[in-house]
Amino acid sequence: MHELSIAMNILEIVTQTCREQGYQRVDSVSVRIGRASGVMTEALNFAFECARSGTVADQARIVIEEVPVGGHCRDCGKGFQVDEAFVFACPLCGGTAFQITSGHELELAELEVDDEG
Numbered sequence: 001m002h003e004l005s006i007a008m009n010i011l012e013i014v015t016q017t018c019r020e021q022g023y024q025r026v027d028s029v030s031v032r033i034g035r036a037s038g039v040m041t042e043a044l045n046f047a048f049e050c051a052r053s054g055t056v057a058d059q060a061r062i063v064i065e066e067v068p069v070g071g072h073c074r075d076c077g078k079g080f081q082v083d084e085a086f087v088f089a090c091p092l093c094g095g096t097a098f099q100i101t102s103g104h105e106l107e108l109a110e111l112e113v114d115d116e117g
């Protein structure tokens with residue numbers, strides 16, 4: 001399960017951050033997941049809940065922010081965003097000389113911590 005290793009990776013970063021900053025408990029973990037990253041948000045949610053026990057994020061919830069796929073077209077010179085996970089042609093002009101600029105995100109966006117002990 002791909003999502004489990006991602007969840008464990010996230011928890012590793014969270015644990016390390018808490019150790020460095022001296023946080024005792026994490027309330028929530030926000031991640032940004034691009035639609036083109038291939039990550040199933042529901043599966044990641046589930047994997048996180050399985051993997052969090054015994055870590056500083058034991059009680060934490062995961063907040064997943066989905067990032068739509070976007071790109072920039074060299075044919076029409078415009079930026080675009082699509083609802084699908086893949087782009088085969090520029091939705092504005094149909095050109096194929098485009099560059100994907102968002103949608104592959106897989107990053108930790110924010111940590112909400114309880115630093116009062």
Ligand SMILES: [Zn+2]
Nearest residue numbers: 073076090093
């Ligand atoms: Zn275009």
